[in-house]
Amino acid sequence: MPAMVRRRYAPLLMALALAASGCSALAAEKESILDQESLVIGVKGDQPGLGLEVSEGEFEGFDVDVATYIADHLGFEESDLRFVEVPSAAREYVLMKGEVPEEELPDLEDEVIDALEVDEVDMVIATYSITPARGRMVNFAGPYYVARQDIMVQAGDDSIDDVRDLDGTTICQGAGSNSANRIVEGRGVGADIEEPPTYGECFDLLEDGTIDAVSTDDLILAGFALDNPEAFRMVNAPFTAERYGVGLRQSDVAGCEEVNRAITSMYRTDAANGTDEDDDSGEGGNSPAQQMLEQWFGETGLELTTSVPQFDGCG
Amino acid sequence: MSVGATEADTAAQRPNQQARQARLYPTRLMPSHTPGRLRWMSSICVLAIVVLLAVTWSFVSWAQDSVTLIGSEAGPRASSSAELYHSLAEMDNQVARVVLIDSTSGANGVEQGGVEENGQATADDDATRAEALSVYEERRTEANRAALETSSLTGGDDEAVATMGEILDGVGHYERLAAEVLLLSAESNGDEAVSAEVRELYAEATDHMREEVLPKAYNLSLESTSIIRAANEEGDATLRQGQLLVALTGVVVIATLVILQFYVRSKFRRRLSPALLAASVVVAVVAAGTVNSLAAVSADLRTATDDGLDSEVRLAQARAISAATSGDQTRYLIDGARADTYEQTYLETSQSVLFVPGDNVDTFAEAAEVAVAEYRGESHDTALFDEILEEQPDGMLGLLGEHASTQRLTAEQQDGVENVLEAYLQVRQADLEMRDSSTLLDAAELRLDEGDDGLAGAHSAYEAALTELIEIHNETFVDAVDSANSELSLSNLLLPVGAVLAAALVVFGVRPRIVEYTQNRRETERDGVRDAGHG
Numbered sequence: 001m002p003a004m005v006r007r008r009y010a011p012l013l014m015a016l017a018l019a020a021s022g023c024s025a026l027a028a029e030k031e032s033i034l035d036q037e038s039l040v041i042g043v044k045g046d047q048p049g050l051g052l053e054v055s056e057g058e059f060e061g062f063d064v065d066v067a068t069y070i071a072d073h074l075g076f077e078e079s080d081l082r083f084v085e086v087p088s089a090a091r092e093y094v095l096m097k098g099e100v101p102e103e104e105l106p107d108l109e110d111e112v113i114d115a116l117e118v119d120e121v122d123m124v125i126a127t128y129s130i131t132p133a134r135g136r137m138v139n140f141a142g143p144y145y146v147a148r149q150d151i152m153v154q155a156g157d158d159s160i161d162d163v164r165d166l167d168g169t170t171i172c173q174g175a176g177s178n179s180a181n182r183i184v185e186g187r188g189v190g191a192d193i194e195e196p197p198t199y200g201e202c203f204d205l206l207e208d209g210t211i212d213a214v215s216t217d218d219l220i221l222a223g224f225a226l227d228n229p230e231a232f233r234m235v236n237a238p239f240t241a242e243r244y245g246v247g248l249r250q251s252d253v254a255g256c257e258e259v260n261r262a263i264t265s266m267y268r269t270d271a272a273n274g275t276d277e278d279d280d281s282g283e284g285g286n287s288p289a290q291q292m293l294e295q296w297f298g299e300t301g302l303e304l305t306t307s308v309p310q311f312d313g314c315g
Numbered sequence: 316m317s318v319g320a321t322e323a324d325t326a327a328q329r330p331n332q333q334a335r336q337a338r339l340y341p342t343r344l345m346p347s348h349t350p351g352r353l354r355w356m357s358s359i360c361v362l363a364i365v366v367l368l369a370v371t372w373s374f375v376s377w378a379q380d381s382v383t384l385i386g387s388e389a390g391p392r393a394s395s396s397a398e399l400y401h402s403l404a405e406m407d408n409q410v411a412r413v414v415l416i417d418s419t420s421g422a423n424g425v426e427q428g429g430v431e432e433n434g435q436a437t438a439d440d441d442a443t444r445a446e447a448l449s450v451y452e453e454r455r456t457e458a459n460r461a462a463l464e465t466s467s468l469t470g471g472d473d474e475a476v477a478t479m480g481e482i483l484d485g486v487g488h489y490e491r492l493a494a495e496v497l498l499l500s501a502e503s504n505g506d507e508a509v510s511a512e513v514r515e516l517y518a519e520a521t522d523h524m525r526e527e528v529l530p531k532a533y534n535l536s537l538e539s540t541s542i543i544r545a546a547n548e549e550g551d552a553t554l555r556q557g558q559l560l561v562a563l564t565g566v567v568v569i570a571t572l573v574i575l576q577f578y579v580r581s582k583f584r585r586r587l588s589p590a591l592l593a594a595s596v597v598v599a600v601v602a603a604g605t606v607n608s609l610a611a612v613s614a615d616l617r618t619a620t621d622d623g624l625d626s627e628v629r630l631a632q633a634r635a636i637s638a639a640t641s642g643d644q645t646r647y648l649i650d651g652a653r654a655d656t657y658e659q660t661y662l663e664t665s666q667s668v669l670f671v672p673g674d675n676v677d678t679f680a681e682a683a684e685v686a687v688a689e690y691r692g693e694s695h696d697t698a699l700f701d702e703i704l705e706e707q708p709d710g711m712l713g714l715l716g717e718h719a720s721t722q723r724l725t726a727e728q729q730d731g732v733e734n735v736l737e738a739y740l741q742v743r744q745a746d747l748e749m750r751d752s753s754t755l756l757d758a759a760e761l762r763l764d765e766g767d768d769g770l771a772g773a774h775s776a777y778e779a780a781l782t783e784l785i786e787i788h789n790e791t792f793v794d795a796v797d798s799a800n801s802e803l804s805l806s807n808l809l810l811p812v813g814a815v816l817a818a819a820l821v822v823f824g825v826r827p828r829i830v831e832y833t834q835n836r837r838e839t840e841r842d843g844v845r846d847a848g849h850g
Binding site: 132133135136162163164182185186187238239240241253254257260261264268305307308309310311312313314 | 474478534544652713
């Protein structure tokens with residue numbers, strides 16, 4: 001009897017219909033940041049102007065402002081955000097934790113793991129350069145800025161105008177950095193290398209003349225020089241591109257695409273974005289990105305790029 | 316009900332009848348006499364058919380929207396914005412080329428070492444200069460066309476419209492700067508090959524193109540592919556749901572028809588109404604056909620995207636970026652002050668197309684040779700390749716590298732990829748030769764040489780191979796979209812026809828029974844009256 005057949009199988013059919021609709025939601029490794037209620041954002045804690053911890057859990061800098069802007073665009077309130085310091089070596093680790101099995105996590109020294117305040121982070125904005133090798137482990141949105149490796153010298157020093165002029169000088173890089181090697185090995189320039197633990201110390205050495213130049217990403221240079229802008233001069237002869245990306249979990253393609261949209265609007269003037277109704281500051285002609293860059297690096301004499309960078313695309 | 320039955324008998328039979336009937340259909344809702352019931356039940360059937368039509372139609376039109384979005388809007392837009400990038404980069408390259416030609420043609424009073432002996436060389440250089448200018452015009456036309464096409468596909472997307480506006484503004488600004496550069500370059504007569512004035516102005520122009528204009532075009536292409544990805548994901552889920560719902564509705568409709576069949580059979584003691592049977596068959600065909608269509612469209616969209624569009628756009632992006640690297644090779648020669656930067660940019664941009672580790676152009680070219688040889692199964696320096704693998708366990712990366720190693724390719728596509736990689740290596744080799752040249756003139760000659768050994772020639776061959784491969788994938792895309800469209804237009808035709816046919820068959824099957832029943836009743840009553848009259 002048809003009616004009885006229908007009644008017995010109806011729940012099964014309904015269940016199938018529901019399962020079909022729920023299937024796609026179950027397929028993801030971990031939920032996208034778009035589905036989350038709050039965000040844990042990894043930043044640097046020791047780079048003035050970019051990511052600097054000013055008090056417990058409070059960070060400030062260009063990277064932090066960018067992160068706040070993006071999170072706001074994604075619909076998060078400031079109270080939903082938590083910033084934590086992530087050392088350079090651990091950036092992939094904290095993004096992959098929880099998404100891949102333990103064996104597949106990148107190797108990390110115990111002391112770095114111990115120093116980590118959190119295990120998992122949702123988004124990393126920490127002068128995190130996009131490279132294809134890293135791109136296989138995490139998903140990069142952006143870049144949100146393309147920094148360039150540049151050279152900083154003492155203010156009165158006119159002898160150095162580009163990389164080649166560093167021949168025969170002493171240059172400084174922070175421990176673990178690759179910048180000086182790029183000059184010596186990449187460009188074949190004969191310079192001596194000093195390598196104290198931090199870039200802060202490099203600047204102290206530069207100030208008292210122990211070394212001739214510091215070379216690394218121009219934003220980092222500008223940030224460190226902020227303390228004493230008149231003592232230093234940026235050579236403005238950039239020679240590599242450092243594409244600072246927003247690190248996300250590998251599986252979060254939708255989140256990556258939305259972050260790209262956030263970055264695009266960050267580089268649009270407020271007028272173009274339609275958000276300048278309350279603007280009295282006279283900065284209506286500038287995009288949020290330009291405002292942030294000028295706020296943090298305007299005094300350093302750095303040539304800033306204020307147009308949207310070319311994205312890599314979300315994997 | 317037989318004639319002459321007593322009241323009591325009828326009354327006694329009624330509960331049984333009702334009990335029997337209750338198992339099949341709700342009696343309380345139905346009219347109490349047979350014709351009424353017949354009309355009621357057949358109305359339910361027709362209504363169910365209408366519901367089926369609505370369900371199938373909504374999913375079919377949703378599928379059509381999806382196919383239109385991917386096949387006619389976002390898909391072509393992803394390609395045309397990559398084309399735009401390519402044309403714009405090429406425009407800038409031609410300007411650089413003209414500056415290079417001017418700097419080595421004696422127009423600037425530089426000693427050419429005998430080239431000017433009979434004026435023939437100068438005439439050739441003029442011809443080349445004129446050719447470069449006409450290519451510049453060609454590229455500009457191409458860029459305009461690509462911009463127009465992209466703009467026409469941005470309808471409804473305010474972001475994209477705003478971006479296109481910014482791009483066009485930027486191109487206008489670039490053209491003004493370029494015109495000045497070309498003028499100055501032709502006029503300059505300084506001691507240097509390229510005067511400082513020309514160099515600086517050109518630097519301003521190329522920076523503007525590279526930083527303000529090109530990224531927006533590229534990002535537009537990426538945005539289009541992200542729309543497609545999201546549409547595909549949503550499409551898969553919805554079309555699956557659609558198949559299920561259509562199947563379910565179809566089953567429900569057939570069930571109502573079957574009940575009607577049984578009722579007619581029990582009331583009129585016929586075996587099966589052929590019309591109602593035919594209606595069931597039509598409904599089954601419509602439902603099954605739609606389920607099949609939706610599945611076919613889903614598969615077509617997958618093919619169109621995974622095997623067609625994704626590859627096509629990625630390769631188009633690779634071609635666009637390669638145009639920028641080609642320009643860097645020229646810029647390296649015309650701007651001594653920035654030579655290092657241009658070499659570095661050339662290296663980094665080349666690596667975004669095919670990534671293997673390499674700190675400078677020499678080590679990069681070496682690593683690329685080894686990686687490609689390994690990919691093609693040819694002999695190579697295994698020690699070097701092992702080094703590469705250590706740094707990069709996944710082998711080649713970058714747009715082209717990932718396409719070659721991770722994409723599922725047909726034999727034809729595989730051949731195409733190998734041709735492209737081979738041509739890519741040729742370009743690297745010619746480039747190294749150029750950089751190793753001892754004089755600017757030699758380097759410029761190599762750079763401009765259109766023959767097989769020259770850099771310009773190698774680059775043309777590489778672009779041609781890439782274009783061929785792009786065409787192959789584009790064909791796959793277009794074919795799959797066409798297949799989906801024809802599938803859907805067939806459905807569009809058959810659905811209403813099928814529904815109307817089924818409904819008509821129901822009416823056709825039931826109406827004669829109603830008429831027959833009514834006639835029987837009248838005859839029975841007349842007979843009863845006659846009998847009563849006689850009795």
